[in-house]
Each structure stands twice: as structure tokens, then as C-alpha cells.
Amino acid sequence: MDGLNHRRTVRVADVLSDFRTLQYHIAAAPTEPLNVEDYYTEGWAALRQCAIDGHHILECAADTRVPEADGEAEQEKAELKQILLDSYARRHEAQKIYLRQAAAQRWIENREAILQGGRPHTGNRSLLRACDQQLRAELSMITDEVVYHELQISDQTMGRWTDEDPSLRSVQRWLRARRR
Template sequence: MSDGMNHQRAARVADLISDFRTLQYHIAGAPSDPPHQDDYYTEGWAALRQCSIDGQHILNCAAETRVPRVRGGPEEQAKAELQQVTLDAFSRRHEAQKIYLRQVAAQRWISWRDQVLQGARPHTGHTEQLAACDAQLRVELAAITDDSIYSDLRSSDYQMGRWTLEDPPLRHVQRWVRARS
């Protein structure tokens, strides 16, 4: 027997895919190569390159298209398929948000570093300040957790009035991500 919620499920998938698309646009637009090649291996630029790689990976990884056959007719089959697609879209958005937040942190690092250097190239007089920039980047990156992202996205969805009744739990999102790593 159909529960009549497939329209909401389809709308939820559309919202998730739209969010993912927007995040991918931002991820693809972030720089990944420094203007000076001797900065290539610095922490912030290495983080930005990794974000670019991760963003490409999450975009290119295959969707899980196998949905078990269910009883109850076409509406119940559509429900099962929409739930599978929701997990895929929700997980992709989650990972894209994580990548985006890491990029934002790395771009702040670039700004801090530029403030320290004031147009000059690094030298021994900058060592402590640059080390502080690196340490702050590490703190910010460590604060970007699956739990915080999941909570922030759920809160944002709720505030926007989105239908979240059947959103997957975090452990399902993490399982989806691990399966594609």
C-alpha cells in the first residue's frame, strides 16, 4: 500500500542534488596551485589540492543503482528507488560540504599568510607567524567533523522548511562514503 509521500521524496532528492551542484561549483572554482611554486608544499596549498581531488572524486564516483524489488506495486518500488537516490544525494551533499568547509579554511590560511608576508617571500623572520598560521589551519580542519556537518545541514534544511522525515542517519552516510573511498 502506497504512503503517498513519493512527491515529497522526489522534491527532497531535487533539493539535495541542487545543493550538491552548488557546492561542486564552489569546489571547482577554488584555487589549487599557488602563485609561487615554492609554496606548493605548504599546508594550506596542499589542503586545497586535496580538496580539489576529493571534489572530483565525489563527483565521479558511481551511484548505487541496485534497488531490491519490493512488494506492493509500482508506488512501493518507486518509494524504494527514491529512498536509495536520497541516500546517494544526501551523502554526496554531505561530503561536498565537508570539502567546501576545508577549502574555506585553507583559503583563510592563504589570507592569514598573505597578511604575515605582506607581499614578501617567506624568510626566517616569518617563521613563528607562519607556524601559527599552519597551527590555526590544523585546528580549523580538525573541527570539520561528520557530526558537525550533519547537524549543521539538518538544521539548515529544517530552517528552510525542507521535508527531512526520511533523511538517512549519519552512520548510513558514513557507510556510503566508506564504500566509495
């Protein structure tokens, strides 16, 4: 036994707490525009997809297969590592969703500033296109690598124990296994 199971337990609790907070924010984001004509615009479509993705990452089944280990402490270690991978990957995906939502909500604010209570017309079409392009650019920058490293830095800044955190590759494998 390596004596680290308490640290592993605390790490799992921290990551699960982060995931829960992210889920709260994801669920609280709007998905329906006030004006029905805006329903199919890029930002609102992105927000609806984020809500769907947030629900999926919450509802997808955990991988509960844990290899059998010798001794109670070693078995607990194996189970905690599996739970950490599950919670870590869910937090990772939830963070990506949250960042996409934030980009879409900035898009809404920018679009409203352009429209100033009016509707799209030929005079503001180029500004609205630029707004859409900005959203696409922001969404393209939200990659697994960026999110993984931002979460790592955040955890380290908070003084969390990260010695056995799953690799980005492990997180991506976990996520691929749960995609529809």
C-alpha cells in the same frame, strides 16, 4: 502506498541542487599558488586535496541496487530512498570539502597578511607556524558529525521535508564504500 513519493522527489531534487552548487564552488577554488615556492605549503596542499576529493565524490559510482517492492508506488518509494541516500551522502561529503577549502583559503589570506608580499624568513617564521597550526585546528573541527548536524539545521531552517533523511551512520557507510 503512503502518498509521500512527491515529497521524496522534491527532497531528492533539493539535495541534488545543493550538491551541484557545492560542486561549482569546489571546482572554482584555486589549487596552484602564484609563487611556485608555496606549492607544498599546508594550505595549498589542502586545496589540491579538496579538488581531488571533489572530483572523486562527483565521479564515484552510485549504488543502483534497489530491493524489489510490491507495486509500482512501493518500488518508486524504494528507488527514491536509495537515490536520496546517494545524493545526501554526496552533498554531505561536498560540504565537508567546501568547509576544508574555506579554511585553506583563510590560511592563504592570513599567510599573505603575514608575508606582506615578501617571503618567509626567520622574523616571520613563528607567525607562519601559528598560521599552519590554525589551519590544522580548523580542519580537525570539520567532522562528519558537525557537518551532518549543520546540514540538518540548514534544511530544517529552510522548511525542507527531512522526515526520511538518512542517518549519519548510513551516510558514513555510503562514503566508506566509495573511498579509494
